[in-house]
Amino acid sequence: MNTFWEKLVFGTKVTILGIVALCAVLLIAANWGVSVPTIHLLVVPVLTEVSLEKVLLIDSVLSIAGWWLFWAVYRAIRRIKVASASRTTPISAPTAPSSTPATPASGGNMPFTPPK
Numbered sequence: 001m002n003t004f005w006e007k008l009v010f011g012t013k014v015t016i017l018g019i020v021a022l023c024a025v026l027l028i029a030a031n032w033g034v035s036v037p038t039i040h041l042l043v044v045p046v047l048t049e050v051s052l053e054k055v056l057l058i059d060s061v062l063s064i065a066g067w068w069l070f071w072a073v074y075r076a077i078r079r080i081k082v083a084s085a086s087r088t089t090p091i092s093a094p095t096a097p098s099s100t101p102a103t104p105a106s107g108g109n110m111p112f113t114p115p116k
Contacts, residue, residue, distance in 0.1 A: 028053065 031052045039047040039055060047054075 028056065 034052045036050050036052060036055050037048065039050055039058075
């Protein structure tokens with residue numbers, strides 16, 4: 001962090017994440033005793049009279065697991081594509097040697113003669 005702009009970006013990120021964390025803590029604290037009547041989830045059986053903390057915990061665990069699974073599958077598919085693409089690239093046949101003599105890159109004192 002040498003420049004002012006890097007310090008500003010870092011400070012902005014820390015501030016925004018701090019505000020989001022504070023809002024999450026306030027939301028949980030304000031709804032501490034609240035219960036949810038019924039929850040219908042695909043992987044969890046039907047729950048009745050569940051506290052909001054359990055609902056938020058289940059939601060966060062399922063969200064994190066879902067994102068992790070999505071990115072794992074995405075990275076695996078990309079690795080398979082890259083591996084198969086590198087295996088299937090055709091090897092070009094060697095080219096025949098040129099009949100014109102090589103000229104220096106700088107041109108030197110030799111005049112340029114175009115190939116016929």
